[in-house]
Amino acid sequence: MRVLALEGQKNLGSFIDFPHDLYREDSNYVPELYIAQRDMLTPGKHPFHDHSKVQLFLAYDDNNKVCGRIAAILNNNHNAYNQATDGFFGFFDCVNEQGVANSLFAAAEKWLKDQGATTAIGPVNFSTNETCGLLISGFDSPPVVMMPYNFPYYLDLIDRAGYRKKVDLLAYDVPYATHNDRSVRLLDTLQARLQRSNITIRKINIKDFKKEAAKLREVYNAAWDQNLGFVPMTEQEFDHMAKDLKLVLNPEFCLVAEQGDRFVGFVLGLPDLNQVLRKVKRGRLLPFGIFKILFGLKKIDWLRVLTLGVISDYRKLGIEACLYGLIIRNSVANNIKGAECSWMLEDNYLMNNAIEAINGTVSKKFRLFEKTI
Incomplete structure (x- = not known):
């Protein structure tokens, strides 16, 4: 298994499409629009890139098949506003293998440390102004528009990678x-x-x-x-x-x-x-x-x-x-x-x-x- 740091548009399609394959048997999964995800992750297309940095990573198994993805995010505006040295991870999707998850987090964390970050927070895509949070309860129905969805096992993958709760977010049905x-x-x-x-x-x-x-x-x-x-x-x-x-x-x-x-x-x-x-x-x-x-x-x-x-x-x-x-x-x-x-x-x-x-x-x-x- 290897983790690849993406450069430019190369392999961006694989990064966007990986969740479609991962969740293909899950009836509650809702695919993101390809064109919207492509524009969001492309400098010059989304204004977030004007002031901050994003590095995408893909994990490949021994058969050269994608088995995980993650984005390391340095939000300079967040750090300036909050007087912090935070880094973020987002766009995390992974097969149910701790070794793959650990390798993805290690790659993202190293990149963030190289940028001067002392903390990793997530998942956020790219900030709390966009989609954020890991679903930890309520797996019995699809997500509503602009809300995240993930497998239950993600909680264990993130916990075992050394992450701890920062805060919980609630969704109310009326x-x-x-x-x-x-x-x-x-x-x-x-x-x-x-x-x-x-x-x-x-x-x-x-x-x-x-x-x-x-x-x-x-x-x-x-x-x-x-x-x-x-x-x-x-x-x-x-x-x-x-x-x-x-x-x-x-x-x-x-x-x-x-x-x-x-x-x-x-x-x-x-x-x-x-x-x-x-x-x-x-x-x-x-x-x-x-x-x-x-x-x-x-x-x-x-x-x-x-x-x-x-x-x-x-x-x-x-x-x-x-x-x-x-x-x-x-x-x-x-x-x-x-x-x-x-x-x-x-x-x-x-x-x-x-x-x-x-x-x-x-x-x-x-x-x-x-x-x-």
């Missing part, structure tokens, strides 16, 4: 048939109270999306700045993400709270595209994948609420309850049966209690690990 609809019933009262403070809630304006996205970035970078592992998104990174999200964005599920011309909070829900993507073979849009997506969009019946935040000076005014109530009401009107709220830090008691108050229950848990290197 089926609308059994949720507590108090926030919906009180919407008129809550909104009237907010209006007395000149705070209104409305749908995102798609026709002026560029200007709206700039305001959303300000709220995002302000509302989440105290979260563990947070790093502000650059203008280029946020624009890149917003451009992708705009393709599937439904204004009914993207609501902003504003006071005058200032955004003070927002909630973003996405239709669970994974209900369609799991049917797109090996993540290829061509020749037939694009049609499966187009024809499947109208059949999606689940939502992922991936961000809900209010800047600190405006919390506990009822904005959060209004955003929850409105997105639930709009979802029901669009034949959505429920939502996954993910992810939430395990110690974010304010938000976790709010979700539990509407009868949300923890459906999946994810873990971030760390190791001194």
Whole structure:
């Protein structure tokens, strides 16, 4: 068995495709779109590479067959913002062999140490602003859009490689048939109270999306700045993400709270595209994948609420309850049966209690690990 450090585009296709072969018998696996993964991992295509470094590794067995992959990630913006010397690992997939996992981690850790990192944290792809965490419970259903999935044995592979828990992340299921609809019933009262403070809630304006996205970035970078592992998104990174999200964005599920011309909070829900993507073979849009997506969009019946935040000076005014109530009401009107709220830090008691108050229950848990290197 050998571990190869990738150079340029050589073997990038093998790196992206390895999970498709590894999970080919797993009915819950959802393939990432090949074109999106290729662009993400290519300098010049994704703005993360403008300020940070990524090194990809592939493990090959004695038959020259890929048996594992990992990315070593040096996030310079994270380290500057947090005054840290952290390194990260991500895109980890591996056969159930400890020797292969150990070799992959050793290669990633050596590269990170050579870059000056003293800690390895993961899995993250590339930061907590993107897909992150290892699934440790809730293997009985597919992941929702932009959430990770992995085999249960990964936990043992990472533990035995010397990594320890840093924090757990929670995903809550909120089926609308059994949720507590108090926030919906009180919407008129809550909104009237907010209006007395000149705070209104409305749908995102798609026709002026560029200007709206700039305001959303300000709220995002302000509302989440105290979260563990947070790093502000650059203008280029946020624009890149917003451009992708705009393709599937439904204004009914993207609501902003504003006071005058200032955004003070927002909630973003996405239709669970994974209900369609799991049917797109090996993540290829061509020749037939694009049609499966187009024809499947109208059949999606689940939502992922991936961000809900209010800047600190405006919390506990009822904005959060209004955003929850409105997105639930709009979802029901669009034949959505429920939502996954993910992810939430395990110690974010304010938000976790709010979700539990509407009868949300923890459906999946994810873990971030760390190791001194």
